[in-house]
Amino acid sequence: MSDKPVTLAAVTGAHGVAGEVRLKLFGEGVDALKPLRSFNGGTLTLLKIRGDNKGGAIARFAEVTDRTSAEQLRGTALSVSREVLPDLAEDEFYFSDLIGLSVVTGRGDTVGRVCAVENFGATDIVEIERPDGTTFMVPLTKQAVPTWDSETLTVNADFVD
Structure with a gap:
């Protein structure tokens, strides 16, 4: 996992007419992004960022100078190399480390793949996509x-519906 970029936010659309974009944040908030200057392998250079008072952020990138360019970024994930991020404590992880992991039960039955990790306030939630395309959510407790590693997330069978 150490060479995999970490996604910290995603562009949800344009803000205003001067090229600013709205961001959905996946981390510790807007303050975690402020020291960063470059995203997506250097293709986006952060000029300024501020909170939107709704849990997201408004950002300006050097390469985006008008509303049309900002709209074209909608859906773009903003990732950085792990080297520019602080070291994690032993019990910490990045949500992006879980995305794509194979999901099995403690008995070894295949369940699907992790397609998203959310937090709606109470605890982190793992969204799992079954092979048939349907999804369900499990609290990340x-x-x-009980366990996960770089390839597999194990779910208690009682939580598989």
Whole structure:
């Protein structure tokens, strides 16, 4: 996992007419992005960023100078190399480390793949996509998700519906 870029935000659309964009944040908030200057391998250079008072952010990139260019970024994930981020404590992880992991039960039954990690306020939630395309969510607690590694996330079978 150490060479995999970390996605910290995604562009949700344009803000105003001068090229600013709205961001959905996936981390510790807007302050975690302020020291960063370059995203997506240097293709986007952050000039300024501020909170939007709704849990997201408004950003300006050097390469985006008008509303049309800002709209074209809608859906773009903003990632950085792990080297520019602070070291993680032993019990910390990046949500992006879980995306794409194979999901199995403690008995070894294949369940699907992790397609998203969300937090709606109470705890982190793992969204799992089954092979048939349907999804379900499981709380990211020791009871529901006893273990995971770089390839597999194990879910307690009681939480698989």
